[in-house]
Amino acid sequence: VLYKKKIQSLLVEGGKQLLQSLIDADLWDEAFVEKSSQKLNFGIKSPKMNPRDYHSIQSYFNVLFWHYTNHTGC
Structure with missing residues (x-):
């Protein structure tokens, strides 16, 4: 439904x-x-979060930002 309305991100x-x-x-x-x-x-x-979906990590001002990507869904 979202794609038909040209919405690519949510x-x-x-x-x-x-x-x-x-x-x-x-x-x-x-x-x-x-x-x-x-x-x-x-x-x-x-x-x-499933550890297999872990992608990368970055640190800014003593805060860690973990990036996960889904390998099975969507």
Whole structure:
């Protein structure tokens, strides 16, 4: 439906449940995960990404940015 409307990209920002459901259904092409050096001992855990989808990592100002690409879906 989106492609027919000439929409080629969709940015989804959501909570764990929404993001995990998209990951589990293989409805994603790539993901960028920000990991701070500051450890929190409370809160909601992030969605689980498959390590085989890991693509690269970059660091900016003590923050790690993990880039994942989906090898099975979409």
